[in-house]
Amino acid sequence: MELTQVKDHILDSGNRYTGWGYYRGNSFIPHACGKKFYPDFYAFGNFRDGIINGPALISHDYYMYTMHCKNDRGNGWGMCINRGILSEFGYYQDSQLKVDLTDFALWYFTKMQKSGRNENMLNMYTYNESHEVADLFIGYKGSPSLVFMGFHFTSDGSVWMGNTATRRYTGNLVHFTPEGKIDAGLFEDGKLLERMPLQSIINEYYGTFDFGDDDLFADMFPSLSESNSEREQFRNIMEIEPGKCYFSCSADASKSQSTNKYTMAYNVMQISTNGGNSFEDIEEEQWTIGDKYIETPHGVLEVLDAVFVEEGPLVGVQFIVDGTLRVSELGCDEDVEIRTFALMRQPHNAWVWVYAFDEYDDQVANFCGFDDLRMAAFVRLLKSVYK
DSSP states (O other): OOOEEEEEEEOTTSOEEEEEEEEETTEEEEEEEEEEEOSSOEEEEEEETTEEEEEEEEEOSSEEEEEEEETTEEEEEEEEEETTEEEEEEEEETTEEEEEOHHHHHHHHHHHHTTOOOOOOEEEEEOTTTOOEEEEEEEEOOBTTBOEEEEEEETTSOEEEEEESSSSOOEEEEEEOTTSOEEEEEEETTEEEEEOOHHHHHHHHHTOOOOOTTOTTTTTOHHHHSOOHHHHTTTTOOOOOTTOOGGGOOHHHHHHHHHOOSEEEEEEEEEEOSSSSOOEEEEEEEEEEESSEEEETTEEEEEEEEEEEOSSSOEEEEEEEEEEEOGGGGTOSSOEEEEEEEEEEOTTOSEEEEEEEOTTOOEEEEEEEEEOSOHHHHHHHHHHHOO
16 A cells, blocks of 8 residues: 545545545555545544544544544543633543543643734644644644743653643643543653642642642742642543543443542441431541532532522522432332432531432431531522523
């Protein structure tokens, strides 16, 4: 197979093509790096025997997808930039976003945009001999005086995100691996030297620092502890779980991971199953209560709407939900579909109560526990979602 390069070639399908490929009889077959023009969009990336396979950019008038493709469809890590704003990032299957991890990338995309670099954001790097795409780079190209800033979609199915002095993946980076896992920390030539929490990496990029409540150095460095509104909007991002395969998330986990923007932790210690206030101790467990999904060890509830309770002896939020709690694991007679999930607290009281009701408004179970001292802030954030 001898590769040749064509420009504005009309394929048998009627589509125009510019790039590398080979002739099969009288037909030209796109192969390696090229750009194929369709009636409403174009695809620029890696082709194999006429099919998009590998890193590719699919560009429409106002938005573009950058993703790893298999058999002409997005299957792997990908992102969507709509009118210059990052609107999606995560795992795509058949060109549909299946696991939304936009928060994991939005903080960096926002920081990148604030850099003030007005440059072409698309750069394609190819192998010299095969002419296949080695690195599809969305971001700002480096120079002797400037770093690379952006997202590297590499031929092995990876995405590397962060600032690097070269294309050798050295620095504080986030690596989305071909297997669907995520590593974050200090890398050298693509090798992880030190794993870091995502919030620590965000601090590095935004130039902020987390002082403890009793840290004596906080008063000595006031500029480091000042609130940064741009940075603070990413304070509640769910942490990356090392070793977790985000490609194979269960349906429940992928939902909750994909859309929760605001969360609070709830530590459950007691349960009452008789609709009253006779609580029994259970083994302590932690739930994640979010603006879109509530994750518990006994099932995941989708949040459909929220009503805020601000008068009376209890204050909090009443969620309208969809999902099943396996309350039989906690001593109830059977598992129940939950329709109302109320998160309530007495003013100035440390305890937080949860009331779960079924579709008939019958009380299924009450839970007693404590939060991570962020319930008031969490409720304020919820009001921005459910106005």
